[in-house]
Amino acid sequence: MVDKRVLPLAVGGLAIGTTEFTIMGLLPSIADSLQVDIPTAGHLISAYALGVVVGAPLFILYSVKFPPKKVLMVLMGIFILFNGLSIVAPNYTLMLLVRFLSGLPHGAFFGIGAVVASKLAAKGKEAQYISIMFSGLTVANLAMVPLVTYVGTHFHWRWYFAIVTFIGLLTLLFLYTWLPSMEGKEESNPLQELRFLKNNQTWMVLIITAIGFGGLFTWFSYISPLMTGISGFKPENMTYIMALAGGGMVVGNLLGGYLSDKIGASKATTILLALMMVSLLAVFFFSEDKTVSLLLTFICGGLSMSTGSPLNIMLMKAAPGSEMMAAAFLQAAFNVANSAGAYLGGIPLTYGLGYNYPSLVGVFMALIGVMVGLRYMYKYDREKPARVKTIMVN
Numbered sequence: 001m002v003d004k005r006v007l008p009l010a011v012g013g014l015a016i017g018t019t020e021f022t023i024m025g026l027l028p029s030i031a032d033s034l035q036v037d038i039p040t041a042g043h044l045i046s047a048y049a050l051g052v053v054v055g056a057p058l059f060i061l062y063s064v065k066f067p068p069k070k071v072l073m074v075l076m077g078i079f080i081l082f083n084g085l086s087i088v089a090p091n092y093t094l095m096l097l098v099r100f101l102s103g104l105p106h107g108a109f110f111g112i113g114a115v116v117a118s119k120l121a122a123k124g125k126e127a128q129y130i131s132i133m134f135s136g137l138t139v140a141n142l143a144m145v146p147l148v149t150y151v152g153t154h155f156h157w158r159w160y161f162a163i164v165t166f167i168g169l170l171t172l173l174f175l176y177t178w179l180p181s182m183e184g185k186e187e188s189n190p191l192q193e194l195r196f197l198k199n200n201q202t203w204m205v206l207i208i209t210a211i212g213f214g215g216l217f218t219w220f221s222y223i224s225p226l227m228t229g230i231s232g233f234k235p236e237n238m239t240y241i242m243a244l245a246g247g248g249m250v251v252g253n254l255l256g257g258y259l260s261d262k263i264g265a266s267k268a269t270t271i272l273l274a275l276m277m278v279s280l281l282a283v284f285f286f287s288e289d290k291t292v293s294l295l296l297t298f299i300c301g302g303l304s305m306s307t308g309s310p311l312n313i314m315l316m317k318a319a320p321g322s323e324m325m326a327a328a329f330l331q332a333a334f335n336v337a338n339s340a341g342a343y344l345g346g347i348p349l350t351y352g353l354g355y356n357y358p359s360l361v362g363v364f365m366a367l368i369g370v371m372v373g374l375r376y377m378y379k380y381d382r383e384k385p386a387r388v389k390t391i392m393v394n
Helices: 004-021 023-034 043-061 068-086 092-120 126-154 158-178 200-213 215-220 223-230 235-263 265-286 290-306 308-318 323-350 357-380
Strands: none
Touching: 004 023, 004 068, 004 092, 004 126, 004 158, 023 043, 023 092, 023 126, 043 092, 043 323, 068 092, 068 158, 092 126, 092 308, 092 323, 126 158, 126 235, 126 290, 126 308, 200 215, 200 265, 200 308, 200 323, 200 357, 215 223, 215 265, 215 290, 215 323, 215 357, 223 235, 223 290, 235 265, 235 290, 235 308, 265 290, 265 308, 265 357, 308 323, 323 357
């Protein structure tokens, strides 16, 4: 049975995942309504990602001294406010600003939430509790993104933001009702919170995330033209294909948490990145086969979410005393991975190569992650791991 204390974090993940990923399927409708072309409307995605990168460290830097429950409620309040304003934003310029502001609480919510989830867990179950929080993100991809995309397409795209705002309100209610009160770090010094950046161990985890994990985004960023142009599926099948990828994400997220608790976070991460290499290589060679392509969609979807929990555990151990700030930087690194994967994966396409070639770029990105992961294991797994500082639960 799932511990209800961590469920508010999962519901928050559902809200955040829905607002982050649904917009990709509604860009043509949004572009038409706001009277801009689709590439210009795509800047709304970039604006949100920029908000994540900017907001994650800033919010945590000045909020670690306050009780985590109150901080999470404030962050969700900001999320609700700006997604609510997206319902009525009258033009592209204001929508761009609102999307940037909507992204500000994203990374801090997951950063603080990951630390809180690990503290709620029994010893040896930390990664599994973090994976429960991220399960909201996976369920968003499995169910909410296809559903909200359908609603936005057949009614109006502004319903997308109305639904996200409603889920945010539910999250706020559940945080107030179920999340236990916890002590903040009243003695916190902002500069001390950043001292973990002097640690080589920290940078190894961030490199694994930004480059190694980014390999999956070379595939995911171009999944629609890959499946329609190479595998031969019809465009109307993409809703079901994305749901299949979302199903893989649900399984992979839980598997990553379980594997991390069983064999250790760094070993689990390295193994999963190695499997990512193999899967992306298979995408390159076998995407013309529809059946194999669907199987690989499920597998790659699973691997895309499987490293979230172990990477969080690795960075918490690398930053004792600054776990929340470290987790926020990890969220920024995930967004760097998103951007880097899309950009580097697109390079072969500019030379006229097929849509299976981005995954080949991803193989080399994942290889870098594996190499850094092996180095991490060699250097740090033989040392006594640092304990994650305890936060008292009332």
